[in-house]
Amino acid sequence: MAETIFSIENTLSNLQIDELNEMQQASLEANKTSNAVILLADTGSGKTLAFLLPLTQLLDKRPVTQALIIVPSRELALQIEQVFKKMGTGFKITCCYGGHKRETEENNLLQAPALIVGTPGRLADHIRRGNITTTHIETLVLDEFDKSLEQGFDEEMSFIISSLPALKKRILTSATEAVEVPDFVGLQNPVKINFLTGEKSAALAVQMVWSDGRDKSETLFKLICHLGNRSTIVFCNQREFVEQVNAFLKDKGIVSVFYHGAMEQRDRDVALCKFRNGSSNVLVTTDLAARGLDIPNIRYIVHFQLPTSQDSFTHRNGRTARMDASGTAILMLAPHEHLPEYITPEPATIDLPPTAELPQKPVWTTFFIGAGKKDKVNKVDIVGFFTNKGQLKKEDIGLIEVKDFFSFVAIRKSKASHTLHTIKEEKIKNKKVKIDIAK
Numbered sequence: 001m002a003e004t005i006f007s008i009e010n011t012l013s014n015l016q017i018d019e020l021n022e023m024q025q026a027s028l029e030a031n032k033t034s035n036a037v038i039l040l041a042d043t044g045s046g047k048t049l050a051f052l053l054p055l056t057q058l059l060d061k062r063p064v065t066q067a068l069i070i071v072p073s074r075e076l077a078l079q080i081e082q083v084f085k086k087m088g089t090g091f092k093i094t095c096c097y098g099g100h101k102r103e104t105e106e107n108n109l110l111q112a113p114a115l116i117v118g119t120p121g122r123l124a125d126h127i128r129r130g131n132i133t134t135t136h137i138e139t140l141v142l143d144e145f146d147k148s149l150e151q152g153f154d155e156e157m158s159f160i161i162s163s164l165p166a167l168k169k170r171i172l173t174s175a176t177e178a179v180e181v182p183d184f185v186g187l188q189n190p191v192k193i194n195f196l197t198g199e200k201s202a203a204l205a206v207q208m209v210w211s212d213g214r215d216k217s218e219t220l221f222k223l224i225c226h227l228g229n230r231s232t233i234v235f236c237n238q239r240e241f242v243e244q245v246n247a248f249l250k251d252k253g254i255v256s257v258f259y260h261g262a263m264e265q266r267d268r269d270v271a272l273c274k275f276r277n278g279s280s281n282v283l284v285t286t287d288l289a290a291r292g293l294d295i296p297n298i299r300y301i302v303h304f305q306l307p308t309s310q311d312s313f314t315h316r317n318g319r320t321a322r323m324d325a326s327g328t329a330i331l332m333l334a335p336h337e338h339l340p341e342y343i344t345p346e347p348a349t350i351d352l353p354p355t356a357e358l359p360q361k362p363v364w365t366t367f368f369i370g371a372g373k374k375d376k377v378n379k380v381d382i383v384g385f386f387t388n389k390g391q392l393k394k395e396d397i398g399l400i401e402v403k404d405f406f407s408f409v410a411i412r413k414s415k416a417s418h419t420l421h422t423i424k425e426e427k428i429k430n431k432k433v434k435i436d437i438a439k
Contacts, residue, residue: 008053014088015049023195024050031057035169036190042197043175043291043318048083051141051171056089058139058169059114065132067139068164069117070157072147074099074265075272075293080117080143091115096122099265104374104404106131120148120156127163138168144291145172146179158184175291175318176311204317206343208331209350216332217248220304223330224254224282225356230299231275234284235316237305245304246284253358256282259289269403270366270438277399277410279366279438281359290315301329310342364398365416369407370434378402381429382409389426390419408438 012019020028023041030037031054041047051069059066071077074097081095094108096118105122109131116123116132126132140161142148148157161167161184170187177196181187211219224232236242239260246258257271257280275283276295283289284304290312298320307313320327331347333339339346371377379400386392386409398410411419416437423435 011053011056011087011089015083015086017049020049020053021046023047023193024053026193026195027051028054030191030193031169031171034189034191036187037171038181038187038190038192039171039173039195040177040193041173041175041195043315045195047143047173047175048080051143051173052080052084052087055115055139055141055171056084056087056091059089059091062136063112064136065112065114065116065134066136067115067141068123068134068137068160069115069141069143070120070123070145070148070160071117071143072119072151072153073097073288073291074119075288076144076291077117077119079293084115084117093117096126098122099268101404120153120160124156124159127160134163134165136166137164138166139171140164140167140169141171141173142185143173144175145181145185146174146176147291149179149182154182154184158182161185175315204320205328206317206331206347207328207350208333208339208347209352211332211334214334214336216304216334217245219332219352220245220302221249221252221254222352222356223302223332223350224249225359226350226352227300227359229281229359229362231278231295231297232282232300232302233289233298233316233319234282234302234304235290235307236284236286237308239286241305242284242286249282249284254282255280255362256284259283259285261286261288266406269401270368270408273399273401273408274366274438276401277366277408278362278364279410281362287312287316290319293319295319299327301327303329303331306331306333306337306340310340313340313342361413363413364410365413366438367409367411367416367420368434368436368438369409369428370405371428371431372403372405372407374404375429375431375433377407377428382407385423385426385428386411386419390423392419 027039027050055067077095077097081093084093091114093115094113096105098121239262242258242260246256249256257274259271274280301317301320317329382400386397396412396415400409
């Protein structure tokens with residue numbers, strides 16, 4: 001193997017992390033001695049870094065693809081790509097997933113990236129088309145492999161793994177222990193690292209609220225008013241409920257967004273961006289958002305519909321009380337419903353005030369910009385554009401997200417109308433692009 005260009009110390013510095021946690025240390029040690037590792041750890045415990053560190057130590061400067069990460073969702077793929085880029089290893093990574101332009105991915109694959117991360121269907125498609133050369137791929141990571149199996153990706157995963165003739169090392173991760181590894185993975189004598197606590201985070205409080213009737217929408221509205229303008233995820237079990245609940249809240253004056261698997265990719269991006277940047281404090285969603293979404297500082301998890309299993313309850317709650325933050329999970333129960341038996345002791349009941357007062361509206365709004373990475377536009381360009389052409393101060397500009405062909409930027413709502421008027425004839429990087437409030 002050629003000389004590595006990887007340093008753990010530099011990576012931790014780039015990630016602004018002082019030291020690895022116990023689970024990440026254990027993963028590093030296990031991967032030094034074994035080519036088959038199963039890593040079991042709770043959601044939010046730092047699993048991504050725990051497999052990226054040992055994987056990156058195996059990469060070298062050859063201009064070939066050497067490692068593949070298979071994930072169950074596009075959000076998880078994008079999160080891993082983001083963490084890997086922040087690590088600053090010097091290696092190229094490419095992200096492949098359904099809903100993303102195949103042509104863009106094909107162009108990104110022309111010069112073989114050292115590492116590819118993606119969803120099973122899209123990766124299998126690229127392999128069949130000859131866009132991914134698998135000859136030199138020696139390392140495979142199946143992140144959240146239980147979720148991939150649960151979603152029925154067995155056939156695609158089996159095909160991908162059978163297409164890796166040089167495969168030597170396999171790393172599997174999961175936040176649950178109750179899944180058998182299929183034979184097609186080819187796992188032999190794996191070392192298992194189990195950091196599952198089976199306990200809720202010490203910083204997580206669990207409460208419940210009773211609804212007067214079977215339709216809990218009005219109670220949810222009162223609850224959100226009671227919680228104030230803190231970051232809140234509302235979980236439903238079906239997509240149709242997500243849209244109904246979101247529409248109800250909007251009609252009542254709550255600034256909310258919704259998110260589920262049947263949405264177009266751009267609509268998903270807009271919803272998550274608005275929630276991340278504080279343009280909306282409420283996200284109504286399915287269990288799709290229970291894993292893989294990296295959104296810091298979520299204060300409340302509301303189980304509008306009761307989780308279908310203990311696993312679902314755990315993963316939903318894993319969105320809050322992460323690292324050193326505190327959070328609260330709230331179960332909503334209608335008169336005909338019962339508290340699931342796995343929730344003990346019985347949580348404290350929230351008594352809602354008889355009258356509801358709308359929480360303070362978000363101070364940010366999200367602008368859509370019709371240019372992104374492929375147009376050579378970056379965050380510095382966007383800040384410069386809005387401070388110079390838009391006459392904004394830096395404190396009036398919030399979170400910026402740059403995608404391949406478009407970008408989002410949070411602008412202080414009180415300045416939004418004036419800013420739109422000021423920049424309507426202006427250009428970014430000498431190019432006239434569409435800029436408007438994100439719909």
